[in-house]
Amino acid sequence: MMLANIIQSLYPKVLGDFTDLVHKNKITEAAIIDYSLLLLVIGISCGIFFGVGQYVVMRLGRIFEFITRGKLFNHFIKLSESYYSKHGVGELLSYVMNDVTAVRESISQGINQTTNAVIITASAIVMMVISSIPLYLIVVCVLPLLIIPWLVVWFGPAIRSRSKQVQESLARMTEAAEEQFGGIRVTKKFAVEGMMKGRFGEKVDHIRDNQLSLVRISSLFQAILPFLGSLSLIIAIIFGGYLTIKHEITLGNFVSLTLYLRMMVNPLQQIGNVINTMQRSQASLDRINQLLAIEPDIKEIASARTIQKESNGIRMKALTFSYPDASRKALEDIHIHLPAGQTLGIVGKTGSGKTTLVKLLLRIYDPPKGTVFIGDTDVRQATLESLRNQIAYVPQDGFLFSTTIRDNIAFSNRDEAMDVIEMAAQQAKIDESIQTFAEQYETKLGERGVTLSGGQRQRTSLARGFIKNAPILILDDSVSAVDAETETQIIENVRLTRKGKTTIIIAHRISAIQHADQIIVLDEGRIVQQGTHRQLLKEEGVYAALYAIQEGGTRYADAEGK
Ligand SMILES: Nc1ncnc2c1ncn2[C@@H]1O[C@H](COP(=O)(O)OP(=O)(O)OP(=O)(O)O)[C@@H](O)[C@H]1O
Structure with missing residues (x-):
């Protein structure tokens, strides 16, 4: 790229020299051919060097994009649930898409144009x-261009802060879009498309x-x-023109001067582009760095x-817990001792802390x-991997991935034998x-496959836990x-x-837990x-x-059935 630019800067000199030859009537046919060939060589070399340079720089931008997306994903995986309870999927996607793209563009364009x-x-x-x-003459003509660095300092921070606002509003829109797509079925069932359109419109307006x-x-800049x-061209024409008339400089000099100044205008405009892009990408880079600086709440001790x-x-001993920023205790003074191999049943109203x-x-x-404790180990003293390997947790709404049923069931070990997978599904x-x-x-x-019913989804997720x-x-x-x-x-x-x-069963129906070795009833975070x-x-x-109540319901159903 540098070579291409240096070679390109020979154009005005060659044309200036040619003008002087013409002016002094020293031009010959051979000279015309020589100058044409020279311009051809300059053109071809510029093309080759510029093309190669462009490719190298673009590649660099793409490599940055690839590495940063990987780094962001690795970071997201480490962040704790508390982070995800405050930040929507759309917002996180915006980092991976909008911000990374903004920085990549600034790398490619920035290096090229700078x-x-x-x-x-x-x-x-x-x-x-x-x-x-x-x-x-050169100094006087170039003088107006020296204002540029000052302009950069003056406009830069304003461009950057406005870019940050744009990136943030883009993040909010991605988040809103994600939520709206996710909730489209509810929207349609409640026939509130108009209201949702209005809400989305607000984000777009923003x-x-x-x-x-x-x-x-940016336009003003x-x-x-x-x-x-x-x-600077006007100064060149007035001052340079005057010096040419006075024969202080040759006509060729004057032509070269104006061509060189003209040649400098485009790069100067590009400097403007670069500064704009750089400021925008700085805002995105700040956002990415702030995200990468967030430490996961749950950390393994050394x-x-x-x-x-x-x-x-x-074992749980005098366990009291409140969620961060919550005013109310989610659990209070919990004492449980479940010996190895036994089953614990937990019932309680919704929101009781199960x-x-x-x-x-x-x-x-993190509990206090x-x-x-699991066995004799305080869960805070255990490695996270061994702790989570110890437990198969099946939530109420187990998420299923857009892949095969087999891969969803054998999620913790994709190489599991088919008969083991089938056995888990049977259970x-x-x-x-x-x-x-x-x-x-x-x-x-998922999207490109079968849609399971709620009960089928739940049982697939259950098989994933069993396996x-x-x-x-x-x-x-x-x-x-x-x-x-x-x-x-x-x-x-x-x-x-x-x-x-050892098994823990949380249920609303007593029929699911009545066989348990012990049962606890939770109410407002306490064992009652x-x-x-x-x-x-x-x-x-x-x-x-x-x-x-539940027995009464069952008897009634039985009687109705007879
Ligand atoms: N991430 C969270 N941040 C703040 N408060 C939370 C969070 N998760 C749950 N809570 C609050 O903690 C309390 C207990 O919630 P929990 O989910 O443990 O109840 P639950 O008994 O499992 O309810 P359900 O039967 O409806 O699943 C509730 O008041 C709930 O609002």
Whole structure:
């Protein structure tokens, strides 16, 4: 690129010399051919060097894009759930798409155009000196161009802050789009398309306002640069023209001078582009760096221990926990001792803290020190990998990936044997449904595949939990979307396959937990009842009341069925 620019700066000198030959009537046919060939060589060399330079620089930009996207993804994977509960998917996508692209463009354009501008300007000045154009004339003509650095300092911060606003509003729009697409079914069912259109329109309006504000300042900056270029040409024509008339400089000198100044105008305009792009990309780079500087909340201590993958019990001692920024305690004074191999059932109203309890066990949020143990190890002292390998957690709404059913079930080990996968599916009572699909376990799910019903999704996610065969299995309301009969069969399968293995079952239906070795009833973050099914039925309280309601419902259904 540098070579291309240096070679390009020979044009005006060659043309200037040619003009002098013509002016002095010394032009010959041979000279015309020589000068034409010289211009041809200059043209071809410029083309080759410029093309190669362009390719190298573009490649550099793409490599940056590739590395940064990878780095961002690795960082996202490390961030804790608390981060994701505050930042939407759209916002995160915006970093990966908009910000990375802005920086890549500035690298490609920036290197290209800065090299152009600097080399052309420098070689133009050198060539003017070499062409024996008087120094004072060069200085006077180039003077208006010296205002440019001052303009850069003046406009730069304003462009950068407006660019940041644009990037932020783009992030908000991506977030809104993601949410609107995700919720399109609800929108349609409630027939609120108009309201949603209005909400999305607001975000788009916001981007337009921010972009126009950026365009205004960028345009003003861009407009001043060519004006300064023209000013230096005007000075060249007045002053240079006067010196030519006075024979202080040759006509060839005058032609070269004007051509060199003209040659400098484009790079100067490019400097404007580069500065704009750089300021914009600086705003994006700041955003990317701020994101990369965020530390995950959940960190492994240096001396973290590996929990052995064996049957371990669970203990919770005086556990009290509040979510960050929450005024209310999610859990208060929880004491649980579940010996290895036993089953714990948890019931409680919605919002009573059931999921929070298992999130603390999995260390998705940090419990206070010395309150949650697996075996003898405080979960805060364990390596995160060994802790999470110890537990198979099946949430209520297990996310399924847009891949085959087989890959979704064998998620923790893609090489799992087919019979093991089928066994897990049978235990989760999803095998029969899968057999009805044309491609069975190879059936693709998601956008380009089959849409499963809520219950089928839940059972597929359940099979994913079963196949992990972890020392601790947690079912967090994982059979809520299946019918009572299937639920009974699944729970029976859990009982049989989890004999001697620690299991936690969270459920709203007592039928799912009544067999447990111990049951706790949570209410507003506190354990209000604790015991076996028989013991709890004898006590007056939430459990017996819940059982009575659910039993009453079942008897009524049975009577109706007869
Ligand atoms: N990430 C979070 N940040 C702040 N508060 C939260 C968060 N997750 C849950 N909570 C609050 O903590 C309390 C307990 O929630 P939790 O999800 O543990 O209830 P739950 O018993 O599992 O409810 P459900 O049966 O509806 O699943 C609720 O008041 C809830 O609003």
